[in-house]
Amino acid sequence: MANYKIAPSILSADFARLGEEVTAVLEAGADMVHFDVMDNHYVPNLTIGPLVCEALRKHGITADIDVHLMVKPVDRIAPDFAKAGANYITFHPEASEHIDRTLQLIRDEGCKSGLVFNPATSLDYLKYVIDKVDMVLIMSVNPGFGGQKFIPTALDKLREARRIIDASGYPIRLEIDGGIKIDNIQQVAMAGADTFVAGSAIFQSENYKTTIGEMRAELAK
Ligand code: DX5
C-alpha cells in the first residue's frame, strides 16, 4: 500500500476537551493532526492560534501537526506556529504577497511548507516554486467550515497535481481536504492523494477507531 496518511481535522472535535479528543484520534490510528486556522478575514470563520498548538504539545501530543493557515497575511503568524510545534505549515497562495518568500520562511523555521489550492485556484502557482514545496493541499470544499459537501472537480485537479509532483521528482505529499468520507476516500486515493483530511467523518462518528479502520480498509482495496 502507498504511504497513506489519515489526518483528522480538529475543527470538528469537541474544543472543550481538545487534548482528550486529539489523544483519542491518535490512539484510534490517525497519523497526524490537521489544525485549521481561520482568521475571519481570509475566510469567514475564526478558530484557533499558536497558543492552542503549543497547548497540544504540552499535553503530550508528539504526532505531526499539520497547520492549515486560512489567514491573511501569512508571514506574520507562520513563524509563531513553527515555534508552537507545527511540523507542516500550509497556506493559500492568494493570501501571501510573496509566495516564494513565505515558503522559504516556513522552511527556515524548520517546518515543512505547503501550498493550498481552493476549488477555483489554478495549480500554475506551483510552476516556479515547486522546489520549495513539501505538501500540495487540494481543497475539495471552499475553505471556512467543516461538514461541507465534496466538490467532484477536485478529482481532476488531484490527477493534475499528481502528474506535476511526479514529474518534479520531489518527495511532495498530496493532501485532500473537504468532504472526505469512508465512501469517497478510495476514489481520491485513486486520483493521486496520499494524505487525507477528514473532520466531520471522524469526529462525528460513534467510534473513531472503527471509522479510521474502515477508511484504511477502503485504501487497501
Ligand atoms: C475547511 C477545513 C477542513 C475541514 C474539513 O476549511 O480546511 O479541514 O475541517 O472538514 P470536513 O472533513 O468535515 O469536510
Ligand code: ZN
Ligand atoms: Zn483544513
